Amino acid sequence: MRLPVRIALLLILFFCADLCFSYVQKELRPQTALQERDIPNALHPLVKQNAELLQTAALKKGITVVITEGFRSIEEQNELYRQGRSKKGNIVTYAKGGESYHNYGLAIDFALQKKDGSLIWDMTYDGNQNGRPDWLEVVSIAKTLGFDWGGDWRNFKDYPHLQMIPG
Numbered sequence: 001m002r003l004p005v006r007i008a009l010l011l012i013l014f015f016c017a018d019l020c021f022s023y024v025q026k027e028l029r030p031q032t033a034l035q036e037r038d039i040p041n042a043l044h045p046l047v048k049q050n051a052e053l054l055q056t057a058a059l060k061k062g063i064t065v066v067i068t069e070g071f072r073s074i075e076e077q078n079e080l081y082r083q084g085r086s087k088k089g090n091i092v093t094y095a096k097g098g099e100s101y102h103n104y105g106l107a108i109d110f111a112l113q114k115k116d117g118s119l120i121w122d123m124t125y126d127g128n129q130n131g132r133p134d135w136l137e138v139v140s141i142a143k144t145l146g147f148d149w150g151g152d153w154r155n156f157k158d159y160p161h162l163q164m165i166p167g
C-alpha cells in the first residue's frame with residue numbers, strides 16, 4: 001500500500017476511535033455514574049439552586065421560565081414509560097424507572113410563560129423581541145450553569161429537559 005493511503009487509513013481509524021471514545025464519555029459513562037447513586041426523594045440541592053439561578057438569569061432577559069418537572073419517583077417514571085406503549089398517548093420517554101436523571105433528582109423540565117400566564121413549549125417564540133428565540137436563550141444560560149440539554153441528544157430529542165451530575 002502506498003504511504004499516503006496508509007496515512008489516510010490511519011487517520012480514519014483515529015477519527016472512528018475518537019468518535020467511539022466520545023460516545024462512551026458522553027452517553028454511556030453518565031449511566032453507570034447514575035447507577036452508583038442513591039435514589040433520593042427530591043431534587044438535588046445543587047440542581048435546585050441552579051434551576052433558580054436559571055430562572056433569575058432568564059428573567060433579567062425578560063423571559064419567564066417555569067420548572068414543570070423535577071424529581072420523579074421510580075413508580076412515576078415507570079408509569080410515564082408505559083405511555084405510548086401499554087397505555088395510549090405519545091411516547092414521552094425512553095427511560096424506565098431508575099434510568100432517568102429525574103429519578104436521581106438531577107434533571108428538570110422547563111416551559112416558557114407568556115405575559116398572559118399561559119405556558120408554551122414553542123421553540124421559536126421571541127417574547128423579549130431581541131431576535132433570538134427565548135427557548136434557545138434559556139438553553140444557553142442553562143449550559144453556562146453546567147446543565148446538559150436534552151435537545152442535544154442524538155436519538156430522542158427532549159427539548160424541555162436539562163440535567164447535570166453535580167461535582
Ligand SMILES: [Zn+2]
Nearest residue numbers: 107108109161
Ligand atoms: Zn426531563
